[in-house]
Amino acid sequence: MSSSTKQGRTGGPAKSHAQKKIAVLGCGKMGTILLESFLERKLITPQEAIATVQHGERSQELSRELSGVPVGTDNRAAVADAEIVLLCVKPQVLGQLLEEIAPALGPTTLVISIAASTTTSFIQQKLGKNIPVVRAMPNTPAMVGAAMTAVCAGPAATAQHVETAKHLFESVGRALIVDEKHMDAITALSASGPAFVFVILESLAEAGVKVGLPREMATTLAAQTLYGSAQLALETGHHPALLKDAVTTPAGCTIEGLMELEKGGLRVTLMNAVIKTTIRARELMTS
Numbered sequence: 001m002s003s004s005t006k007q008g009r010t011g012g013p014a015k016s017h018a019q020k021k022i023a024v025l026g027c028g029k030m031g032t033i034l035l036e037s038f039l040e041r042k043l044i045t046p047q048e049a050i051a052t053v054q055h056g057e058r059s060q061e062l063s064r065e066l067s068g069v070p071v072g073t074d075n076r077a078a079v080a081d082a083e084i085v086l087l088c089v090k091p092q093v094l095g096q097l098l099e100e101i102a103p104a105l106g107p108t109t110l111v112i113s114i115a116a117s118t119t120t121s122f123i124q125q126k127l128g129k130n131i132p133v134v135r136a137m138p139n140t141p142a143m144v145g146a147a148m149t150a151v152c153a154g155p156a157a158t159a160q161h162v163e164t165a166k167h168l169f170e171s172v173g174r175a176l177i178v179d180e181k182h183m184d185a186i187t188a189l190s191a192s193g194p195a196f197v198f199v200i201l202e203s204l205a206e207a208g209v210k211v212g213l214p215r216e217m218a219t220t221l222a223a224q225t226l227y228g229s230a231q232l233a234l235e236t237g238h239h240p241a242l243l244k245d246a247v248t249t250p251a252g253c254t255i256e257g258l259m260e261l262e263k264g265g266l267r268v269t270l271m272n273a274v275i276k277t278t279i280r281a282r283e284l285m286t287s
Ligand SMILES: NC(=O)c1ccc[n+]([C@@H]2O[C@H](COP(=O)([O-])OP(=O)(O)OC[C@H]3O[C@@H](n4cnc5c(N)ncnc54)[C@H](OP(=O)(O)O)[C@@H]3O)[C@@H](O)[C@H]2O)c1
Pocket: 025, 026, 027, 028, 029, 030, 031, 052, 053, 054, 055, 056, 058, 059, 075, 088, 089, 090, 091, 093, 097, 114, 115, 116, 137, 138, 139, 140, 191
């Protein structure tokens, strides 16, 4: 983001030099990953950011970790001069936070929420104004610039607001504009997805150890195999079944392993994991 634009990225007029580009409210695991990534990729400078957490001691620790970014516990003060407010608190506390910040938001401030389960219309209704709201669902690979983020527009958000959010998340990986009806499924597949993949990675590495490989070597082999296979699927656009067939020689070794995967019900287990997570994502805000 350019800091010298006369027109703010959100479409509103440029504010004073004290204006913060981004206020990250709820700078926990995901908020910190995103903020650090935006800073590392020079999308913003530390002077253009501000962050909040709930606990005073945590804010002091985080201030030291995020050198140059002020971190406090006053959400209203944090949003007062912000061009973009990034909401990274848990869904269960989001309602109260929205009521707290609503009076302090500027009319052109773009509010982006990464909270699972929480709809843009809920956020809009809590803010009680025609504030542009965009919902986003990133994932932890943002830490290495390989995030998958889905973004969707709230009732008062324009195409430009959605593009602004997409641009922000593209600095930490891929970003896709989607319809909000898909957000709970996306939460399960790509936001919870890294946890599922890490279980697969851990299991492959453990299997390597079982067949005699040193642990570190087994982990590298397994991780690079997952990474390379994903890259191959993304770059070729080929169906995964076709890519699998290319590895599977008739009466060879791979088919032996594939039969074990079928016996163990790997496919249906992964499918059920995504289905159950989607259901949980739908109910999270109310529990
Ligand atoms: N983790 C993921 O992979 C992921 C992926 C996509 C989306 N998300 C979404 O991101 C959100 C945060 O998840 P997380 O895993 O990062 O949780 P987390 O680590 O628990 O972070 C939540 C943060 O919110 C802060 N907080 C709580 N109440 C607050 C308040 N009233 N004002 C300001 N800050 C407050 C907490 O402060 P203290 O540190 O002081 O307690 C904490 O830093 C959730 O809505 C989740 O659905 C997470």
